[in-house]
Amino acid sequence: MMGVVKAAKGGAVVGDIMRSFKAVKERLSNVQPSLLLDKSRILAVQLSSTINEKWRSCICAFFVGYIFLLYCLKHDHQSVELSAYGNIVVTMTSSNDSDRHIPAVDMVYTAPENGVETMISSKDSDRHDPASDMVDAAPENVVETMTSSKDHNNVYAAPGNITITMRSSADSDKHRQAADDDMQFLLPSKVREHGRKIMKKDISCNIFDGKWVYDPKSSPLYHGSQCPFLSDQVSCQRNGRPDSEYEKWRWEAKGCQIPRFNGTNMLERLRDKRVVIVGDSINRNHWESLVCLLYSAIPSSRAEIDMDVNFKSFRSTEYNCSVEFYWSPFLVQLKQNPELGRVLTLDKPSDWERSCRGADVMIFNSGHWWLHNVQRWELFQYRGKLWKDMKIRSAFLKAMKTWSRWIDHNVDKSSTKVFFRGLTALHYSKEWCYNKKQPIKDESFQFLNPIGDIVESIIGRMRTPVTYLNVSKLTQYRIDAHTSVYTIRQGKLLTRKQRRKPHSYADCSHWCLPGVPDTWNSLLYASMVMDDSSDSTFSI
Numbered sequence: 001m002m003g004v005v006k007a008a009k010g011g012a013v014v015g016d017i018m019r020s021f022k023a024v025k026e027r028l029s030n031v032q033p034s035l036l037l038d039k040s041r042i043l044a045v046q047l048s049s050t051i052n053e054k055w056r057s058c059i060c061a062f063f064v065g066y067i068f069l070l071y072c073l074k075h076d077h078q079s080v081e082l083s084a085y086g087n088i089v090v091t092m093t094s095s096n097d098s099d100r101h102i103p104a105v106d107m108v109y110t111a112p113e114n115g116v117e118t119m120i121s122s123k124d125s126d127r128h129d130p131a132s133d134m135v136d137a138a139p140e141n142v143v144e145t146m147t148s149s150k151d152h153n154n155v156y157a158a159p160g161n162i163t164i165t166m167r168s169s170a171d172s173d174k175h176r177q178a179a180d181d182d183m184q185f186l187l188p189s190k191v192r193e194h195g196r197k198i199m200k201k202d203i204s205c206n207i208f209d210g211k212w213v214y215d216p217k218s219s220p221l222y223h224g225s226q227c228p229f230l231s232d233q234v235s236c237q238r239n240g241r242p243d244s245e246y247e248k249w250r251w252e253a254k255g256c257q258i259p260r261f262n263g264t265n266m267l268e269r270l271r272d273k274r275v276v277i278v279g280d281s282i283n284r285n286h287w288e289s290l291v292c293l294l295y296s297a298i299p300s301s302r303a304e305i306d307m308d309v310n311f312k313s314f315r316s317t318e319y320n321c322s323v324e325f326y327w328s329p330f331l332v333q334l335k336q337n338p339e340l341g342r343v344l345t346l347d348k349p350s351d352w353e354r355s356c357r358g359a360d361v362m363i364f365n366s367g368h369w370w371l372h373n374v375q376r377w378e379l380f381q382y383r384g385k386l387w388k389d390m391k392i393r394s395a396f397l398k399a400m401k402t403w404s405r406w407i408d409h410n411v412d413k414s415s416t417k418v419f420f421r422g423l424t425a426l427h428y429s430k431e432w433c434y435n436k437k438q439p440i441k442d443e444s445f446q447f448l449n450p451i452g453d454i455v456e457s458i459i460g461r462m463r464t465p466v467t468y469l470n471v472s473k474l475t476q477y478r479i480d481a482h483t484s485v486y487t488i489r490q491g492k493l494l495t496r497k498q499r500r501k502p503h504s505y506a507d508c509s510h511w512c513l514p515g516v517p518d519t520w521n522s523l524l525y526a527s528m529v530m531d532d533s534s535d536s537t538f539s540i
Contacts, residue, residue: 226296285511343386423472
């Protein structure tokens with residue numbers, strides 16, 4: 001009996017234990033989901049914390065990079081000094097552009113004294129303009145012949161069928177955008193002087209900013225009689241000019257000493273090299289001056305001269321160097337079409353581009369033929385379209401872009417030095433050059449250059465460094481140094497009767513030699529000397 005009782009008690013205890021265990025198990029099963037939820041929350045919090053830390057790192061890195069970029073941009077901006085002077089050398093790219101089509105008939109461009117473009121009818125202009133014949137005496141074959149309109153795309157067959165293009169509003173919007181693109185080229189960019197960035201310490205030595213000093217002891221650098229191949233157009237003494245004081249002025253820069261031209265040293269620098277000068281008759285004036293300076297430094301038996309209509313060449317056999325001139329007043333192609341007349345193609349270089357390849361020194365100019373009172377073309381051609389009328393500044397800008405693209409794509413800047421000479425002053429109208437024997441002393445007098453800003457902007461954005469020979473200021477004072485009536489007209493010297501009519505026959509564009517163009521070459525030489533001491537990439 002006792003055994004039964006003990007067994008019963010034991011079973012009761014076991015039952016109690018089992019019930020207790022079951023109860024604990026049920027409680028644990030109720031608690032487990034909440035523990036799992038808490039664990040998930042803990043993991044989520046940890047993950048969120050990791051992501052936040054990474055975002056904070058990214059944001060911090062972004063702000064550090066942004067601050068560094070601002071510092072670099074500011075530093076680059078401050079490292080460039082935009083000089084107000086003219087000795088600017090720089091770089092540029094091209095953009096898509098077109099111009100508003102303005103219907104007009106027989107319209108001729110003039111450059112008035114106030115620098116504002118005006119269009120006048122050639123029928124209304126009765127006064128003989130000496131610039132029409134004298135500023136750039138064109139060779140007879142200056143206009144290339146276009147044999148057939150079939151050989152050239154986008155040239156209309158009959159001039160009577162040329163119509164004025166009417167633009168839709170969409171085309172007008174495109175034109176306005178193109179005009180805005182054109183204006184971008186007039187914004188300043190990195191400026192170079194003598195092939196290097198202008199620093200503040202260099203601004204005080206701008207060789208194109210200065211004054212004329214009377215110096216009869218050191219001027220002229222040669223005598224006209226020593227240069228037998230000077231053309232009749234610029235040989236003022238040989239043509240009977242009675243005074244010679246215009247030969248005895250020397251250009252003196254402010255704040256620095258200009259190296260005096262040394263013909264022997266120049267020839268040594270040009271040894272085994274080829275110099276090409278391309279442009280209008282003012283650049284031919286430039287070529288004659290340089291050749292006379294070099295010729296006077298060597299025995300005449302060691303010089304070879306080739307004189308042609310559109311091509312001229314001087315060669316020193318001792319130094320194996322040549323100085324060549326190529327006629328191209330617009331730098332872009334001007335061709336005669338038998339049906340359309342003279343067509344000026346703004347996006348195609350003229351023949352100089354084939355002749356200049358491989359040259360060691362290139363000197364260009366353009367401008368005077370764009371500003372003539374007598375228009376030298378009937379139509380513009382640009383991007384396959386013909387234009388009856390286009391603003392002169394816009395057409396000149398397009399031509400300069402064409403020139404700059406050719407230079408950037410074809411010139412090796414490590415072996416070739418490129419120069420562009422600025423527009424020289426004209427002395428017509430109020431400041432007439434006739435019978436003037438002294439330079440203008442009034443420093444407030446200014447020659448208004450209507451295209452100078454375009455030239456500076458174009459060369460300011462080119463990849464190839466170009467030295468801008470800004471001679472506009474130094475020529476504006478030299479009203480006394482033009483050929484005036486001591487020159488030729490249509491290949492013949494002016495008669496006494498013609499000389500008594502200076503307002504009809506005086507040439508106030510070209511310069512007597514010896515004379516002002518010798519200073520251009522002195523500054524060309526000075527630029528080479530200064531480059532030689534500062535630019536390790538190219539030496540001449």
